[in-house]
Amino acid sequence: MDLAPPKDRWRLIYITLLVHGLGTLTAWNMFITARDYFVSYKLKDAPQYANNFMPYLGWAAQVPNLAFSWFNIFVKIGGNLTTRIVWSLCMEVLIFVVTVVLAMVDSSQWPEIFFWLTMVLVFFLNGFNAIFQNTVYGVAARLPPQYTGAVVLGSNICGTLVAFLEWGSASFTGSQRTSAIYYFIVGMFVLLICFDTYFALPLNRFYRYHETLQERTLRVNPALAANQPAAPKRTPYALILKQAAVQLYNIFIVFFVTLTIFPTVHSDIHPMTFKADGGAFDSFLHANFVRLTCFITFNMMAMIGNITASAVQFPSPKWLWLFTTIRILFIPLFLLSNYLPAGRERTLPVLVTNDWAYWALAVVMGWSSGHGSSLGMMYVSGTVAPEHAATAGMIGGATLVTGIVTGITFSRFGAEIVSMDLWRGM
Structure with missing residues (x-):
């Protein structure tokens, strides 16, 4: 039935x-x-x-x-x-x-x-x-x-x-x-x-339906009979990784780029054009510059990016890699903003000299982070057979964290890059 x-x-x-x-x-x-x-x-x-x-x-x-x-x-x-x-x-x-x-x-x-x-x-x-x-x-x-x-x-x-x-x-x-x-x-x-x-999840008919559907898929498919508790079969991790490789790359690179910038570099970018004595708005913005342009802007735009990904699945699974790879350009762009790490003398010239331009850059970076990460996590489960969807989702979550750790590690080099003697005299 x-x-x-x-x-x-x-x-x-x-x-x-x-x-x-x-x-x-x-x-x-x-x-x-x-x-x-x-x-x-x-x-x-x-x-x-x-x-x-x-x-x-x-x-x-x-x-x-x-x-x-x-x-x-x-x-x-x-x-x-x-x-x-x-x-x-x-x-x-x-x-x-x-x-x-x-x-x-x-x-x-x-x-x-x-x-x-x-x-x-x-x-x-x-x-x-x-x-x-x-x-x-x-x-x-x-x-x-x-x-x-x-x-x-x-x-x-x-x-x-x-x-x-x-x-x-x-x-x-x-x-x-x-x-x-x-x-x-x-x-x-x-x-x-x-x-x-x-x-409360098991009390809901919608949740029970999909849970039962997955159990029935395992039960009625002869090829999956070995997955039953009586004779458990090893999860084919290598096959799952191979089938989900492109989407796992997308998840990794999105979070690698994002965490290379946020919060270490992002929160140490200081205002250039806003002045504390430039009027009520400028004074307010100057006092809350990091809070507004870094933490609130990034998190709000990442949230909006997630909403747009749920509404429109674009790019498609085939082309998402191009969208996520282009985001690597954000790393040099943020380093070329007025990034002033504590205890360092900046020697790299500041090329993004307008705070509105920097703020616009922060908006796009935050949105693309939310949009790209959401699409990657949504696509990853669909790359494997239904019985492996949960494992693929968990591997996607672990890849997400791997991107975060790698990004945090790489962010430590930001201060080194902008304070290199190589840039003196430029």
């Missing part, structure tokens, strides 16, 4: 996966956006730690994320998706509780302990988050492609919401301590919402 395909009434499953997308990047976005809390407040009397906070934070967050992302594909932790999601979310919430407690206490007498304790917390937080993230992509891969897009959309919305949350908490609270407490509590509640909504 055929199952009549039900509809996703009120888009409940789409919204649920969007919320889980929020959860996948909550930890990363909240810690990088809270830079002033760590650098200017908690570590203000320890410049040796404050000056290196962002690089250490990037490594502490993304190296375990990378390791666990790939480990989670080849070693089925906990045996099923539910166990992995439940335990990873529980541990993330616990770590956020410890982070809130650290915000409450006075750590001015032990900044070194606070610094390394924060790095340890970030390490484990992102390790558990990697398990959660890849498992969510595995769940979404069972559904039509736009539901994978919902996860990516949620991750892009996360950055925008966190940027405004940080701005609001800094503007409306009397101290950085109070601001940080409320700020991290909100992150904890986002993860709790993800925990609750996951258990």
